[in-house]
Each structure stands twice: as C-alpha cells, then as structure tokens.
Amino acid sequence: MTPSNQHDEKKPFPWHLVFFLGPGLLIYVVFSVYPLLDTLVLSLYNEQQGQSNFVGLQNFITLITDDTWSQAFWNALGNNFKFFAIHMLVQNPIGLLLAVLLSTPKLRLSGTYRTLIFMPTMLSVVIIGFVWQLLLSPIWGISEDFLYNIGLGQYFDAWLGKEGSALITLAFISVWQFVGIPMMLIYATLLNIPDDIVDASVVDGANSFQTFWHIKLPLILPTIAMVSILTFVANFNAFELIYAVKGALAGPNFSTDLMGTFFYRTFFGFQLQQGSASMGAAVATLMFLIILVGVMLFLFFIQRRIQRFQF
Amino acid sequence: MLNVRSALLHKKPEAKTVTKLTCLAAILLSSTGIAQAADGLSIESWRSDDANIWSDVIIPAFNKSHPDTKVNFAPTPPTEYNSALQAKLKAGSAGDLITCRPFDTALDLYKDGYLANLNDLEGLKQFSDVAKSAWVTDDGKDQFCMPVASVLHGFVYNKEIFEELNLSIPKTRDEFFSTLETIKTESRYIPLAMGTADQWEAATMGFQNIGPNYWKGEKGRKALLTGEAKLTDKAYVDTWKELSEWKPYLGRGFEAQKYSDSQNLFTLGRAAIYPAGSWDIQTFNNQADFEFGAFPPPVAKSGDTCYISDHTDMGIGINANSTNKEAAKVFLNWMASKEFATLYANAVPGFFPLSNHQIDIKDPVAQEFMSWRQQCESTIRNSYQILSRGTPNLENQLWNVSAQVINGTMTPEAAAKETQDGLEQWYKPQQ
Numbered sequence: 001m002t003p004s005n006q007h008d009e010k011k012p013f014p015w016h017l018v019f020f021l022g023p024g025l026l027i028y029v030v031f032s033v034y035p036l037l038d039t040l041v042l043s044l045y046n047e048q049q050g051q052s053n054f055v056g057l058q059n060f061i062t063l064i065t066d067d068t069w070s071q072a073f074w075n076a077l078g079n080n081f082k083f084f085a086i087h088m089l090v091q092n093p094i095g096l097l098l099a100v101l102l103s104t105p106k107l108r109l110s111g112t113y114r115t116l117i118f119m120p121t122m123l124s125v126v127i128i129g130f131v132w133q134l135l136l137s138p139i140w141g142i143s144e145d146f147l148y149n150i151g152l153g154q155y156f157d158a159w160l161g162k163e164g165s166a167l168i169t170l171a172f173i174s175v176w177q178f179v180g181i182p183m184m185l186i187y188a189t190l191l192n193i194p195d196d197i198v199d200a201s202v203v204d205g206a207n208s209f210q211t212f213w214h215i216k217l218p219l220i221l222p223t224i225a226m227v228s229i230l231t232f233v234a235n236f237n238a239f240e241l242i243y244a245v246k247g248a249l250a251g252p253n254f255s256t257d258l259m260g261t262f263f264y265r266t267f268f269g270f271q272l273q274q275g276s277a278s279m280g281a282a283v284a285t286l287m288f289l290i291i292l293v294g295v296m297l298f299l300f301f302i303q304r305r306i307q308r309f310q311f
Numbered sequence: 312m313l314n315v316r317s318a319l320l321h322k323k324p325e326a327k328t329v330t331k332l333t334c335l336a337a338i339l340l341s342s343t344g345i346a347q348a349a350d351g352l353s354i355e356s357w358r359s360d361d362a363n364i365w366s367d368v369i370i371p372a373f374n375k376s377h378p379d380t381k382v383n384f385a386p387t388p389p390t391e392y393n394s395a396l397q398a399k400l401k402a403g404s405a406g407d408l409i410t411c412r413p414f415d416t417a418l419d420l421y422k423d424g425y426l427a428n429l430n431d432l433e434g435l436k437q438f439s440d441v442a443k444s445a446w447v448t449d450d451g452k453d454q455f456c457m458p459v460a461s462v463l464h465g466f467v468y469n470k471e472i473f474e475e476l477n478l479s480i481p482k483t484r485d486e487f488f489s490t491l492e493t494i495k496t497e498s499r500y501i502p503l504a505m506g507t508a509d510q511w512e513a514a515t516m517g518f519q520n521i522g523p524n525y526w527k528g529e530k531g532r533k534a535l536l537t538g539e540a541k542l543t544d545k546a547y548v549d550t551w552k553e554l555s556e557w558k559p560y561l562g563r564g565f566e567a568q569k570y571s572d573s574q575n576l577f578t579l580g581r582a583a584i585y586p587a588g589s590w591d592i593q594t595f596n597n598q599a600d601f602e603f604g605a606f607p608p609p610v611a612k613s614g615d616t617c618y619i620s621d622h623t624d625m626g627i628g629i630n631a632n633s634t635n636k637e638a639a640k641v642f643l644n645w646m647a648s649k650e651f652a653t654l655y656a657n658a659v660p661g662f663f664p665l666s667n668h669q670i671d672i673k674d675p676v677a678q679e680f681m682s683w684r685q686q687c688e689s690t691i692r693n694s695y696q697i698l699s700r701g702t703p704n705l706e707n708q709l710w711n712v713s714a715q716v717i718n719g720t721m722t723p724e725a726a727a728k729e730t731q732d733g734l735e736q737w738y739k740p741q742q
C-alpha cells in the first residue's frame with residue numbers, strides 16, 4: 001500500500017489503530033493467547049523420560065475413566081460446584097443486601113462502612129487464611145469463647161479439620177473476603193438509578209419494598225448477572241485460599257480439593273509425586289472448557305433475556 | 312516510537328513483570344555460576360539457612376588441610392532449588408559440587424547425565440549401605456551422590472512434666488500408653504502434641520516413626536520393594552492400629568492443629584510428649600525454656616530389637632561437566648572424614664552425619680537421638696525409594712490415610728487396603 005494508492009481510497013489505512021492497539025495486542029497474544037493454545041496442544045501429548053509423543057485425547061480419557069485419576073477429578077469438580085453454590089447463595093445475596101443498605105440515603109457513615117466491608121478484598125489471601133485459621137483454631141482461637149458467651153458453645157468444633165465442614169468453612173472465609181466486590185458493583189449501579197424513577201414509584205404509592213422489587217431490582221439485574229459470571233470464573237480458578245490453609249493435598253481426605261489444587265498437584269507434583277506437564281495441561285484444559293461452557297450457557301440462556309436500560 | 316512502546320511494556324502488570332524477573336534471575340544465576348566455576352570449587356545447595364556455617368566453620372576447616380582450593384558455598388532457597396539447579400545444569404553453569412535430594416530427584420539428574428559416577432570414590436567406604444541407598448541406581452550398582460546428613464525420628468518429652476508426674480521414660484508400648492493415660496488423667500497437660508491438619512505429621516511423625524518397629528526396619532522395607540510383603544500385612548495394619556489409639560491423647564480439636572501449633576503447644580509447656588523429627592531440636596532449643604529429652608519409638612516388649620527411622624535427607628555429588636573434578640573428589644573425600652562429621656553435627660544439631668565415624672555431639676538431645684543408632688537398627692521411610700513413582704502416589708496416600716486413621720474416619724484395615732490397592736495398580740512386584 002503505497003502513499004499514492006492511499007490517496008485514491010476513501011479512507012487511508014488507519015495506522016494509528018495499529019500503533020495504539022499493537023503493543024497491547026502483542027502482549028495479549030504472547031502472554032495469554034499463545035500460552036492458552038500451547039496448553040491445549042500440550043494436553044494432547046504424553047511426556048515420559050523427556051520424550052513427548054502425540055497421544056490424542058488419551059490424557060482426557062485417562063482423566064475421566066481411569067479410577068485413580070477420575071476419582072480425584074470428579075471429587076475436585078464436585079467440591080468446586082459446592083464452593084460455587086455457597087458463593088452464589090451467600091456471597092451475592094449478602095453483597096446485594098449490603099449494597100441496598102449502603103445506598104439508603106438516610107444511612108450515616110456509609111463511606112466508612114463501604115471501606116471497611118471492602119477492606120478484606122484488598123488483603124492478601126495468605127493473610128486472610130492465616131487470620132481465620134487463628135480465629136477458628138481450637139487451641140488459640142477466640143471463636144470458641146465467643147460462641148460460649150452467646151450460649152452456643154456446644155456447637156464449636158475444629159471446623160477446618162473435619163471432613164464434613166472444612167470445605168464449607170473455607171467457602172465462608174472466601175465469601176467474607178470477597179463480599180465487597182458484588183457489594184461495590186451493585187452499589188455503583190444502584191447509585192446510577194435516576195431519582196425521578198424512584199420518586200415516580202413513590203408517588204404512585206409503592207412502599208420501599210415494592211420500589212426495590214419492581215423498580216430497582218430489574219434495573220440492577222444486568223449487574224447481578226455480571227457478578228454471577230465473575231463469581232463463577234473466580235471460583236473455578238480458586239486455588240490460593242485452599243493452598244494457604246490446607247496445603248496442596250487439600251485434606252482431610254481431599255474434602256477441600258478444588259480444580260485449582262488438583263491441577264497444582266498434577267502439574268507441579270507434590271512431595272514425592274513427580275509433576276506431569278502434559279497431564280497437568282489436560283486438567284487445565286478441562287478447567288478452561290468447564291468455565292467456557294458455563295459462561296456460554298449463561299450468555300445464551302440468561303444474558304440474552306436481560307434487558308439493559310439506558311438512562 | 313520505541314520509547315513509547317517500551318514505556319507501555321513497562322506498565323503491563325504481573326505476567327510481564329514475572330517473566331522479566333525470571334529472565335533477569337536466570338541471567339544473574341548463570342553469570343554467577345560461571346564466575347564461580349572459574350576459580351576453585353562451587354557448591355550448589357538448598358540449605359541457605361546453613362550458609363554462615365559453611366563459610367565460617369566448614370570451609371575454613373577444609374582450607375586448613377587444603378589451602379590451595381578455594382571453595383564457595385552458593386545456596387538457592389529450598390523451594391526453588393530443584394528447578395534452578397535443573398536450569399543451571401542444562402545451561403552448563405552449575406557448580407562443581409551438587410547437593411542431592413534423596414531418591415528420584417537426584418536419580419533423574421544422574422540418568423540425564425548431569426551427575427558423575429562416584430563408584431571409585433575412596434570416601435564412600437565410610438558409609439553403610441542403608442546410608443547410601445538414597446543415591447544409588449535401582450539395580451544397586453552405581454553410586455552418584457555421597458550421603459551427607461539424615462534426620463531421625465523419635466519422641467521428645469518435657470522433663471519437667473515427667474518429673475512433676477513421676478513418670479519414667481517408656482520403653483515398651485504398654486508403658487507408652489500407660490504414660491499417656493497418666494498424663495491425661497492426672498494433669499491438665501496434653502499427652503501428645505500432634506495434629507492432623509497438615510497430614511504429613513500423621514505420616515512422617517506417626518506412621519514412619521513407630522512403624523519400623525512393626526515391619527522390622529530394612530527387612531520390611533525391602534520386602535515391600537520385592538513384593539514379598541504387602542501393606543495389608545499385619546505389621547502395617549498394626550502400625551495404623553496404634554496410631555488410631557493415639558486419638559484420645561491428642562489435644563482438643565487436633566484435626567485443625569497444624570505443625571506450628573504442635574510445636575508451640577510443646578514449647579509453651581502445654582504438652583508432655585511430642586512425636587518429633589530430629590530437625591525440631593533447633594526450634595526447641597531456641598523456644599523452650601524447660602529441659603527436654605528424647606526417647607526412641609517404644610518396642611512391643613522389653614528386650615526386643617528396636618528400629619528407628621534414620622532418614623537419608625541430603626547427599627552431595629559431582630557435576631559431570633565440572634572442569635575441576637579432581638579437586639571436587641578431594642573435597643568429597645574430606646566430607647567423608649571424621650573432622651567434617653563432627654563439625655557438621657555440632658553446627659546443625661538435628662541433622663546427623665551418615666558416616667560410620669564415632670563423633671561427639673555437644674547438644675544433649677541430639678546426642679540422645681544419635682545414640683539410638685548404636686542400640687537400634689536404622690531404616691529409611693518406606694515410601695521414598697521407588698514406591699512413590701507411580702500414580703496413585705504412595706507417599707501422598709500415606710499422608711491421607713494416616714491422618715484419617717488418627718481422625719477416626721478410617722479403619723486401619725481400610726487404610727491398609729487403600730494403599731495396597733494403590734500400589735498394585737502400577738507396581739509390578741506387588742501385582
């Protein structure tokens with residue numbers, strides 16, 4: 001494309017776009033697209049003694065049908081769904097509630113509350129894990145005394161160490177940490193709702209609950225949908241909290257094993273277990289597919305039906 | 312334009328920075344490696360904690376008898392050691408002497424041709440076969456690292472609590488359990504400081520600690536390797552049975568008790584007995600303000616031969632591509648000497664030299680641990696050699712089932728069956 005040619009066409013080639021998008025695109029391709037594709041390719045190989053052979057889908061078949069692998073895989077996947085369910089049922093409703101409370105015009109010190117509730121989100125997961133372990137510790141923790149003081153002492157247990165309660169406890173810790181994110185997003189949307197719509201509903205005789213249910217909730221549904229997607233993606237990539245509190249073996253009896261920790265053990269190995277890059281890539285690919293399918297289902301069945309409102 | 316782009320590049324977060332740092336680190340590491348290789352000997356190690364001991368004590372002692380050889384101790388942090396070493400070996404910039412992890416990690420380096428064969432090394436004669444077993448090929452023919460140090464298992468106890476309750480050191484299992492019972496009923500102390508939250512304590516300080524007495528040390532370990540013994544045999548089931556009997560003597564909420572919690576419970580004087588690894592001695596010396604002692608895992612009835620876990624943890628080998636192999640051999644032979652053994656054992660109490668020399672250790676508890684080698688038969692952890700190569704991984708399984716047996720969520724028989732099934736899935740001699 002010579003300069004003289006450019007002159008003849010309606011629009012010159014938009015070099016400035018290349019200039020502005022290029023660096024970002026390059027970095028995105030090199031550090032995100034390429035590794036992802038490479039992972040997909042790696043999962044089709046089998047590495048042994050430094051030699052890699054193409055084995056097609058064998059790694060995936062092993063992962064899903066071979067008892068040694070599939071048990072761990074389904075267990076991790078099941079735990080991950082539980083982890084996600086708890087976040088959806090606890091974190092997001094609480095986030096919504098807090099956002100609604102914060103946006104009440106009469107509330108004083110709302111800025112302080114907002115900062116305080118958002119604070120844990122900014123802390124490192126390792127610190128969160130450590131602090132909660134201490135709080136819940138049956139040896140040094142204060143939660144036992146606290147429960148005794150409100151008359152529930154007999155319900156105290158070593159929750160983080162019991163097979164039945166460890167995952168739920170960890171999920172609650174994670175909820176506590178991240179509840180600030182849905183709160184902030186929904187809060188921002190709530191603030192954007194024009195006052196005249198709300199005023200109109202009040203004039204029409206709606207009480208505050210009716211105003212919320214019929215006016216505000218429909219308007220923040222797109223944000224709630226986005227929060228759900230974010231929760232889904234974050235939960236299926238979750239790893240740090242489990243690793244910080246329970247280690248890569250995600251005990252007791254793998255009851256806190258998530259896809260992230262399962263991937264970690266497979267890819268990097270653990271103690272005497274040698275890591276396997278190709279098998280790890282297969283797990284990573286499955287994680288990617290699960291997230292992809294989840295997001296697509298969501299886009300097709302939910303996002304399309306949600307109407308967006310422009311003010 | 313270049314300026315703009317590089318500025319943009321600099322602004323990109325994590326992924327980019329990490330890669331850059333890695334590259335930078337790799338360049339730095341390799342350049343220092345080359346610089347070291349040029350003069351004298353350079354030692355690769357993960358014991359960054361011991362860097363002072365090497366530079367202030369061990370290397371000066373070596374230079375007294377060998378003034379011409381310059382030695383440089385160049386440690387990498389433990390978590391990065393394996394990958395950093397691999398990268399340096401591939402790049403040809405690794406030091407002359409390589410500290411070896413036990414078993415497969417080092418064996419793979421030898422198979423890839425990075426470690427020199429040490430079969431004709433004079434110093435190796437100072438070591439027993441058990442000591443050498445961690446760095447020998449599967450057929451037992453080629454030795455590629457020389458043993459340096461091991462860790463022992465046993466029980467550490469609070470002497471003041473024992474005096475207060477008039478307890479004596481338990482020699483047999485019955486005495487052990489009656490001691491625990493006395494502590495439980497007659498005092499408010501926690502009889503046994505151990506938790507199952509981290510899982511490895513259950514396997515390492517529990518199963519591998521008391522187990523050798525059941526499976527008769529090396530004999531049982533070798534029988535597992537050849538397939539003559541199975542993990543469902545009485546010896547193993549009984550080990551787990553004893554572990555399950557520990558449960559009532561552990562602290563409240565032990566399921567959520569972590570390794571550091573156990574250490575703290577003991578050093579704060581709230582627990583009487585602590586299933587220990589000898590490396591704990593250093594921590595306890597620093598933190599406990601009472602006297603503590605140690606006893607080996609109790610045997611079935613008095614007079615029985617006792618077996619202890621004397622686990623080979625650290626070896627040292629020669630870089631196959633070293634330009635200074637003769638000097639490296641001289642250094643290894645010196646490391647096999649009594650002089651080195653004495654220096655090392657006293658500088659790092661809790662890590663015991665593996666050579667056959669009689670040495671004096673000044674730390675009383677370390678001395679006690681060391682003395683068991685005379686009375687008892689040594690063995691290593693049974694899951695470390697060969698048996699943890701396949702899927703499912705035996706060591707990981709041992710962590711899981713041992714913790715569950717102590718928690719009471721799995722029977723000893725089920726634990727035995729699960730691990731044996733796992734082994735049979737991939738290990739030919741067991742099939």
